[in-house]
Amino acid sequence: MTWLITGGAGYIGAHVVRAMTGAGERTVVYDDLSTGDAGRVPREVPLVVGSVLDGGRLARAIAAHQVTGVVHLAAKKQVGESVGRPLHYYHENVEGLRVLLEAVTAAPVTAFVFSSSAAVYGMPDVDVVTEETPCRPLSPYGETKLAGEWLVRAAGRAAGLATASLRYFNVAGAATPALADTGVSNLVPMVFHRLTEGTAPRVFGDDYPTADGTCVRDYIHVVDLAEAHVTVARALRSTPGLDLTLNVGRGEGVSVREMIDRINAVTGYDHPPTIAPRRPGDPARVVASADRIATELGWRAAHDVQDMITSAWEGWVRLHPAAARA
Known part of the structure; x- marks a missing residue:
C-alpha cells in the first residue's frame, strides 16, 4: 500500500512518517506547511504542498501516487483558540475532513486512520476513561x-x-532532536520556553478537584504514538471493513505541577511555577485506559515520562544551545 499522511510535516506527523517508512x-x-516544516520530511518521501480543503489537489495527489491508505493528522488543535474561533475550527477540521473523505471515497483507497483526541471526553467523571466513556x-x-469520528465512521x-x-x-x-516539538502550545515545550527565557512556568489553575489542585493528564511518547499508527494501519490493511475506535495513552496520570517539577530536574533549572487563571475548556483529569488497543492489536507504550522530557529537552537544546545548563 501507499499511505498519504496529511499533516506529515508536523511534529506528530513527521514521527508517523518516520515510523511508517x-x-x-x-x-x-500532504501538508499545507502552515505549521509544518518541509525539512522534517525525509528526502525519499514525496511532499505535496496543499490544503485538505482543496479537493482537486487532493484527488490529483491520490491518483498520482496511487494512494490506497490515508492517515489524517492535519488539523487545528489549540483548545483555547478554538473557544475564541469556533467557526474557523469547524471549517478547518470538519469541512477539511469532509473534503478529504470525498476525494478518498472516489478513489481506490481501502483504509483510513483518523487523528482524534482525548478532548472528545470532556470532563469525565471516572478515574480512567475507556472507549465507552460518554x-x-x-x-x-x-x-x-x-464530529470527525462520526463522519469517518x-x-x-x-x-x-x-x-x-x-x-x-x-x-x-522526540525520536531525534531534529524532530522535537518546536511549538510552545503543548506543556513540555511551553515550560522549556519559560525556563530558558528566565521566567517561571505557568500553571493554568490550581483549584481543580485533584490531589495538588492542578490538571492531571496521561502523557504518551510521540514515538509510541507513531508506532501505534503502524500497528493500526496494518490491521486495517489486513481486515477489510474493520471499524476501530481506540485510546492511545499509557494509563498513568501526571499532574501539571508534577510535570513541571520533573522538567526542572531534567533541565537543571529551578523555577517554581506561578499560578494563572484556568483556561476555558480544560478538564480536571483525563487518563486513558489503553486496554483495548493492547488486547485487540497487541500495542503497548514502551516509554515513560522521563524518556519524554529528556528526549524533548535534547531537541530544545539543539534549537536553543544557550538553554543548556552547565
Missing part, C-alpha cells in the same frame, strides 16, 4: 474531533473503507 510502508506527505467535549476543538461504512479513530492523549518527547 521504517516499517517498510510507502508514504506520501463523550461530552468541553471545547469546539473537542467537538470537531468527535459513516463514510467508511457507506464506501466500504476500513477505518480507525485514534484518541490521542497528551503527546511529548
Whole structure:
C-alpha cells in the first residue's frame, strides 16, 4: 500500500512518517506547511504542498501516487483558540475532513486512520476513561474531533473503507532532536520556553478537584504514538471493513505541577511555577485506559515520562544551545 499522511510535516506527523517508512510502508506527505516544516520530511518521501480543503489537489495527489491508505493528522488543535474561533475550527477540521473523505471515497483507497483526541471526553467523571466513556467535549476543538469520528465512521461504512479513530492523549518527547516539538502550545515545550527565557512556568489553575489542585493528564511518547499508527494501519490493511475506535495513552496520570517539577530536574533549572487563571475548556483529569488497543492489536507504550522530557529537552537544546545548563 501507499499511505498519504496529511499533516506529515508536523511534529506528530513527521514521527508517523518516520515510523511508517521504517516499517517498510510507502508514504506520501500532504501538508499545507502552515505549521509544518518541509525539512522534517525525509528526502525519499514525496511532499505535496496543499490544503485538505482543496479537493482537486487532493484527488490529483491520490491518483498520482496511487494512494490506497490515508492517515489524517492535519488539523487545528489549540483548545483555547478554538473557544475564541469556533467557526474557523469547524471549517478547518470538519469541512477539511469532509473534503478529504470525498476525494478518498472516489478513489481506490481501502483504509483510513483518523487523528482524534482525548478532548472528545470532556470532563469525565471516572478515574480512567475507556472507549465507552460518554463523550461530552468541553471545547469546539473537542467537538470537531468527535464530529470527525462520526463522519469517518459513516463514510467508511457507506464506501466500504476500513477505518480507525485514534484518541490521542497528551503527546511529548522526540525520536531525534531534529524532530522535537518546536511549538510552545503543548506543556513540555511551553515550560522549556519559560525556563530558558528566565521566567517561571505557568500553571493554568490550581483549584481543580485533584490531589495538588492542578490538571492531571496521561502523557504518551510521540514515538509510541507513531508506532501505534503502524500497528493500526496494518490491521486495517489486513481486515477489510474493520471499524476501530481506540485510546492511545499509557494509563498513568501526571499532574501539571508534577510535570513541571520533573522538567526542572531534567533541565537543571529551578523555577517554581506561578499560578494563572484556568483556561476555558480544560478538564480536571483525563487518563486513558489503553486496554483495548493492547488486547485487540497487541500495542503497548514502551516509554515513560522521563524518556519524554529528556528526549524533548535534547531537541530544545539543539534549537536553543544557550538553554543548556552547565
